[in-house]
Amino acid sequence: MTETLTILYQDEYLLAVNKPSGLLVHRSMIDRHETRFAMQILRDQIGQHVFPIHRLDKPTSGVLVFALSSEVAALMNKQQVAKDSKWHKGYLAVVRGWAPEDIFIDHALKEKLDKIVDKKAQQDKPAQSAQTQIKRLATTELDVKIEGFDKSRYSLVWAEPEQGRKHQIRRHCKHISHPIIGDAKHGRGRHNRYFKEQLNCPRLMLHAAYLQLQHPITAETIVLWAELDDCWQHLLHGFDWQSALPESLQLDSI
Template structure:
């Protein structure tokens, strides 16, 4: 597990795709769990303050005390922490924009069976920016070629599967998404390029340090399978050389206010 940042109050890691953040009664036999791995790696207890879906990779922040965990959780709840993701989606995305589309809460039939269902749609806002496009000579469905785009995403709210559902809403589902994606394109990418993961990565996390008050930007590199697909699509110039807190995302809170 790659540690991206650590001090006496915080630790951030690059969560691999397919890893659970923490063990639950549904997955009590799962052997690969982020929390336990990080705890063993640094030799002390860690506290979760946010989550990433199991198939999503990228920056995962944890606290090293319950007090810092409480402060960070408040920052997340008050939308004071900026998250920037990258995704490969179906079709050509050539612009920047905002998706303001309310989402009905999604409950897991097993994990959330005791939760009370809220059928009222909740406000959900995501921002996106196109980075690159490619047309691949690969037949999918009735078309002889397939088009894909690399996009940068920033969720302003934090609904379950928000980015995945929002990209589906604008007809550009994320590749590898088995729940909200295009299964034909998922299969085609897996067969032709050997990439079977969800192409969604939490690249940057920007926050105010809860103890020192200093701004902190944590960035996570893309894993090898992602880099391989970038090479196949001719997008190697988009492959970042992340180094701790040195890379600034192009979407910022200041740009959203303009």
């Protein structure tokens, strides 16, 4: 059966999909053995080329937008970086510990370069400004001993990054000592393994749930929401977190 992606929005200029965790946006030397790419799947699905406007990490799921021409892609790229950008993003994440109720993280991030892909890039770039607003939506405490504590605490958070630095939310969560579950690079291995082996959640618990943007041609405001996958839904059900979700993501009982 031919693989397809769930389309959230489509017209003659733009296409938005709900990217599943584990899918690359396009070919990458970092993952040279991977054979599945969102661009290729969409090209086969709709019968025309697509042009990525932004990125989501391979393990991150959620709203991913493409232009259907290079001209529209150029317009959207300018819109993203404009001082009065109409782009607004919201992410759901599960983090270790009880996160602060409401925290604004202003922590510059130095670009992390890949030894293969970025070997010709400037190696001594200064840190770039990065701000993320994080709000705690719900908490849970499990009678599970991990890393020496008799109980283990976790939080469901909503994150709104003001920029799109590489791994911005993941690095900011680590910066405040509340790393995202399933983050192999910035997280905590024992907690990641517990979620994978005991809670059947082997993925990075970061989901690009919401994106608001301005249509580059009509100037219409477009609001996109991406539903949560089975891993997310079962975890939210098990922790009784469904009612803490934004209304547009409220789940029916499983």
